[in-house]
Amino acid sequence: MPNRLFQGVINQMREAIDRVIGVVDESGTIIASSELQLIGEVRKGVISAGVFNGPLICVDSSSYKSFGDSAHPEYAVFVEGTDDASRHYAGIIAIALEQIKKNNDEKFDRSNFVKNVILDNILPGDIYIKSRELHFNNDATRVVFLIRITQSNDVSVFDIIQNFFPDKSKDFVININESDIALIKEVRPNIETKDLEKLAQSICDTLATEFYCTAIVGIGVCVTGIKELAKSFKEAQVALEVGKVFDNERSIISYENLGIARLIYQLPTTLCDMFLKEVFKKGSIESLDKETLFTIQKFFENNLNVSETSRKLFVHRNTLVYRLEKIKKLTGLDLREFDDAIVFKVALMVNKYLSSTPIKY
Numbered sequence: 001m002p003n004r005l006f007q008g009v010i011n012q013m014r015e016a017i018d019r020v021i022g023v024v025d026e027s028g029t030i031i032a033s034s035e036l037q038l039i040g041e042v043r044k045g046v047i048s049a050g051v052f053n054g055p056l057i058c059v060d061s062s063s064y065k066s067f068g069d070s071a072h073p074e075y076a077v078f079v080e081g082t083d084d085a086s087r088h089y090a091g092i093i094a095i096a097l098e099q100i101k102k103n104n105d106e107k108f109d110r111s112n113f114v115k116n117v118i119l120d121n122i123l124p125g126d127i128y129i130k131s132r133e134l135h136f137n138n139d140a141t142r143v144v145f146l147i148r149i150t151q152s153n154d155v156s157v158f159d160i161i162q163n164f165f166p167d168k169s170k171d172f173v174i175n176i177n178e179s180d181i182a183l184i185k186e187v188r189p190n191i192e193t194k195d196l197e198k199l200a201q202s203i204c205d206t207l208a209t210e211f212y213c214t215a216i217v218g219i220g221v222c223v224t225g226i227k228e229l230a231k232s233f234k235e236a237q238v239a240l241e242v243g244k245v246f247d248n249e250r251s252i253i254s255y256e257n258l259g260i261a262r263l264i265y266q267l268p269t270t271l272c273d274m275f276l277k278e279v280f281k282k283g284s285i286e287s288l289d290k291e292t293l294f295t296i297q298k299f300f301e302n303n304l305n306v307s308e309t310s311r312k313l314f315v316h317r318n319t320l321v322y323r324l325e326k327i328k329k330l331t332g333l334d335l336r337e338f339d340d341a342i343v344f345k346v347a348l349m350v351n352k353y354l355s356s357t358p359i360k361y
Helices: 002-013 084-118 124-133 157-164 193-211 226-246 260-265 269-279 290-301 306-313 317-331 338-356
Strands: 021-025 030-033 057-059 062-067 075-080 141-151 172-175 180-187 214-219 252-254
Touching: 002 021, 002 030, 002 084, 021 084, 062 084, 075 084, 084 124, 084 172, 084 180, 084 226, 124 226, 141 157, 141 193, 141 226, 157 172, 157 180, 157 193, 180 193, 180 226, 193 214, 193 252, 214 226, 226 252, 226 260, 226 338, 260 338, 269 338, 290 306, 290 317, 290 338, 306 317
Parallel strands: 214 252
Antiparallel strands: 021 030, 021 075, 057 062, 062 075, 141 180, 141 214, 172 180
C-alpha cells in the first residue's frame, strides 16, 4: 500500500522538480520513483552510509532524508544531486510523505477499529480508549448498510462502493466476507428510514446499470456512539435474513420495517409448528389451493375490504363472499373478522418461515 501511495505523490511532484526523485525502503530498494525504470533497483550504499539513522545524508550523487517512525525510520526520500537545492527538496518531500503516510495509517487503523467493533472483536472497555486515540467522533449518528452481492461481474465491488463514499473520515466501507460488504455511514440525526432506503436503492441501481452486479441491502437502525454500531450491524444482518424468508423479491430491507416478521423469525420452530396445528385444527394449511391463497393475499392487501378486493380480482362481490365462507369452513377462521384475520396472517407467515427452516426438536 505505501508503494502505491508514495508513487502517486511522486508522480504529482515530477513536473515541479527538475530532477530524479524517489523513495527507498529500509533494504535500500527503490519502491517509488519519477523514473519508473529505477523501481526495484537496490542501492546498497544507502544502508552502509546510515541513511536511516536520521540526518540528511548525501550518498552516490543523491541526497537522502529518512522518514516514518521517529525511532526506526522505514523509508527515505532521495533527490538526484548533492547541492543545496537537492537537500532542500529532500527535506520538504520527506515531511510531505511522512504526513501523508501518517494520515493513511490513521484511516487504515480507523477502518480496522470499526470492523472490530461491529464484529464484536474488541472488549467494550477498550472501545472508548481506542476511539479517543484515533480521534473518533463518538457523538455522530451512524447507520450500518449490509450490502450482499448476489451476482457479480468480476469487478471489485468493494472498490466501487468506496468510490461512492470518498470521505474516509466519516464513512467506512468494510469487507465482511466474499459476498458481504458493510457500509458504516454517518447521517444527520433523525433521518427518516425512507431516506436511508433511497440511498440503498441508488447503490443497487448504480451497481446494476453501470457494473452489471446484483445486490440486496439490509439496513440497521441509526445509532449514536461507536459501541452501538455492533447493534446496528446485527440488525442489518437480521434484515437480510428475514427478508430472504418473508419477502425475497425486495432488494432493500430495513430492520425498522420488518414488523411481525422479525418476531416470528426469532421464535423456536417447534413453537411455530405447535401454533399452526392449533390454528388449523379443522384442516392443514396445505388444503388451501393457490387460487384461495391468492384471494387471501389480495384481501389482506386491500385492508379486509370486500368490495375493493372483488374489484381488484375482477370477480363479483358474491363470488368473493363465497370464497371467504369456504375458507371459514375449511379453517374455522372468518377473515372478515379482524381478530381472525390477524391470526390467519400470522399463521401464513409462520408457515412460510417453517418452509424455509427445518424444525428443530
